[in-house]
Amino acid sequence: MPHGYLLSDDLLFTSRIAGTARGLGLDVRVARSASELGKLIAQQPPACLLLDLHNPGLALEELLASLPRPRPLVVAYGSHVDAARLKAARDAGCDLVLPRSKFVEELPAALPRWCGGA
DSSP states (O other): OOEEEEEOOOHHHHHHHHHHHHHTTOEEEEESSHHHHHHHHHHSOOSEEEEETTOTTOOHHHHHHHOOSSOOEEEEEEOTTOHHHHHHHHHHTOSEEEEHHHHHHHHHHHHHHHTTOO
16 A cells, blocks of 8 residues: 655644545555654655654754655645745755645645555
8 A cells, every 4th residue: 555654743634634645545654753753764664755844853854864765755844934944845855845735735636646656
């Protein structure tokens, strides 16, 4: 089953993403912290990572540098008013950086592609 990991501690948003994934037949596992995400990746590298840029304790450059090769697709999202954080994510090497509203809008159509399922 195609899969991805989501780093987010926002329970409502996390359940929305996980529900969308389930409805599409995809397995998206949730990590609430970067250390928890690291453990998941060590067990089984994902096809994609979905990163909430506002997750407490997220050291984005460190996380990206630690990813296995070949590197999974990294999709980051954050508040549209936090342009500096979105730019920093692009500069750090995330494959796709979206404002949260655009992420939500694209999720149903893009998630299968991001997770390698279509």
